[in-house]
Amino acid sequence: MRRSLLGLAVGLAVAATGMTPAFADEFTVADIEVEGLQRVSAGTVFSAFPVNIGEQMDETELADAIKSLFRTGLFTDIEASRDSGILILTVRERPSITSIEIEGNKNIETDMLMDALAGAGLQEGQVFRRATLERLELEILRSYIGQGRYNARVKATAEVLPRNRVAIRLDINEGTVAAIQHINLVGNRDFSDEQLRDLFELRTSSWWNSLTNSDKYARERLGGDLETLRSFYLDRGYLDFNVESSQVSISPDKRQVFIAIALDEGPQYTISEIRLRGNLIIDEEELRELIPVDEGDVFSRARMTAISETLAFRLGKEGYAFASVNAVPEPGEGNTAAVTFFVEPGKRAYVRRINFDGNVSTRDDVLRQEMTQMEGGIASSDRIEFSKSRLERLGFFKSVNVDTLPVPGTDDLVDVNYSVEEQPTGSLSASVGFSQDSGIILGANVSENNFFGTGKRVSFGVNVSDSVKSANISYMDPYYTVDGVSRGFSVFARKTDYQEEDITSYLLDEYGGRLTFGYPTDSITRLNFGLGYTLSKVKGGVFTSQEVSDFIDEEGDSFNNYFLFGSWRRSTLNRGVLPSDGYSHSLSLDVAVPGSDLTFYKVSHKTDFYFPLTDTNRWVLRTRTDIGYGDGYGSRSIMPFYEHFYAGGYGSVRGYQANSLGRRATNAVNDFSDPDPFGGNLLTEGSLELIFPTPFAGDSRSMRTAFFLDAGQVFDTDRGFHPSTDEVRLSAGVGFQWITAVGPLAFSLAKPLNDKPGDDTQIFQFSLGQTF
Secondary structure, three states, X not given: OEEEEEXXXXXXXXXXXXXXXXXXXXXXXXXXXXXXXXXXXXXXXXXXXXXXXXXXXXXXXXXXXXXXXXXXXXXXEEEEEEEOOEEEEEEEEOOEEEEEEEEOOOOOOHHHHHHHHHHOOOOOOOEOOHHHHHHHHHHHHHHHXXXXXXXXXXXXXXXXXXXXXXXXXXXXXXXXXXXXXXXXEEOOOOOOHHHHHOOOOOOOOOHHHHHHOOOEOOHHHHHHHHHHHHHHHHOOOOOXXXXXXXXXXXXXXXXXXXXXXXXXXXXXXXXXXXXXXXXXXOOHHHHHOOOOOOOOOEOOHHHHHHHHHHHHHHHHHOOOXXXXXXXXXXXXXXXXXXXXXXXXXXXXXXXXXXXXXXXXXXXXXXXXXXXXXXXXXXXXXXXXXXXXXXXHHOOOEEEEEEEEEEOOOOOOEEEEEEEEEEOOOEEEEOOEEEEOOOEEEEEEEXXXXXXXXXXXXXXXXXXXXXXXXEXXXXXXXXOOOOOOOEEEXXXXXXXXXXXXXXXXXEEEEEEEEEEEEEEEEEOOEEEEEEEEEEEEEEEEOOOOOHHHHHHHHHHOOEEEEEEEEEXXXXXXXXXXXXXXXXXXXXXXXXXXXXXXXXXXXEEEEEEEEEEEXXXXXXXXXXXXXXEEEEEEOOOOOOOOHHHOEOOOOOOOOOOEOOOOOOOEOOOOOOOOOOOOEOOEXXXXXXXXXXXXXXXXXXXXXXXXXXXXXXXXXEEOHHHOOOOOXXXXXXXXXXXXXXXXXXXXXXXXXXXXXXXXXXXOEOOEEEEEOOOO
């Protein structure tokens, strides 16, 4: 006959009081049976129920066993009975969650709420605990209150379904964010309320602030503003500054917030003494040169932090990768403070491995060729950062980041991890294209600066347009030797009808090739030199200018020229494409050597400077100059006209048509059209740009927008057109550049500022495939 032994309530009372029940007779468990199971397996019950068959137990021990089973949280009720020696457990399972539905949420994503529910054990298929749901309801409400939504409402319901199931529903009314009506500052003497409020991200309510949501209160934003306030005072020498209290009050309708902040500014401190303490490693005088503050200067925590980082970086150059430098101010008499820099170099660190991540297309060995920091060598912060700069200058990557991480279990080894994000490194012209200057283009042209990820530069193509029919192949290996000596060659064939390029009418056929070598003289300077050959054939057009006709009559129409050329380039640009810091300086010379049909030379000098205006390099001032000169030598008094420089167009003086500047050619007899540009032997160009963040594009390194002022002109000194500031053309406008999947894209809107009658102007200009 079944006898009831102990229910859950009795078991809890026994466990709580420690009393032995009146029916605490012992019995031997011959078997255990479980009744009432639906989803929970018997094995789960037996594993949580600490009673084995054959054990002898009394009612107190049974109460403890039931309590252990109840801790699993799977049951709402457990009753024990026995039939002779058989122990029978009758259980009532908690309901399972069959579905969860959330309605009304917009500012907190459903996935985030589902993750929070799952973390609390409320998930489809899991057992349902009402207490957990109520607690989570409160936490969600607190999250909305933290956003300033004081009138938010969260209602959780659990609908009971057949077969011991429940469906959970969360109905959320997010309400509105309380708007800040007033920010009251108390205790500030040296700075006005307006100065301090301007530091805040939070603003008082107005139509504009309502539009930008800056007047919506949030606890986290207030905390950030208070930290900004502390930094403001500490950076101006107020070492004793303290926010004594910040109180937030809410209107009865919970739609308005009033903030009161009590401040204690304290006195302003100046620096009385600069001290260096600790294991300095480097000569103290050298370290003091890196501290650009003097006694009597106002103390600034920001400057002290920057100096500490500079000193730590200097120690890092010597291999002390874990060097720590802390600036500690010690207030003294008369509102002065002595600043002590405590230097702890730690152990000198060595590089175990250099790792690369993100280079999907580019091979590791290409990146390793740019490393000045070697594996196994002393970990120099200077070399690690310079290696990063060299990777950025390749132009293969949109971004490059480096982390120096200690090797676990050691105190003198680090791994250097470079992570890169690749970007398009070439340009591709489809079989049908269009150029603003050359019209319809048929053909294919592929240029790749990172050929199959090898770092080699390869280009080849065939093009047919209104003005040019060409074929070319070029190749450059920047690491022909392990010392960084480069080698390249190019072969080309080109037929050009310059009348279609809006230049004086003549035809030019050229065939030739070049062999080039480059040699690095230091980490940022490179010499290039080589030789080449060009066969040039000139033919007059329909209305050939008088200058071209005279040249052909005097010199002939076919020329074999042999070239020697060299160049010097020094660059500290931080990136190979769209740089934002550093400079590039280059000088080049091409000479048609004696033995050529024509002897002449061309020399060019180019500069490109970038001056960051902000720490993030998002606002940058750029200056660019390009000066070229050419002339004949020996028995030749002038350079060939087909080697002239031209100016105007994108990449030159925007706002004027390509190649249109300079003195015009002399029309042939019976040619009554406007004279065409003829170019010249002297080129002068310059540009000033203000680079600013591209609207709606974020901090993208593949896009650039700039206001510009261009100036330039081409002069022909052989015909008496000598340099004159009156002849220099100016333009201003805005330009946009973008690294796309098929090559660099750029366009500009420019307004000529001093164009003269006869100038060919062009407000909108674009370029696809031209390297910036």
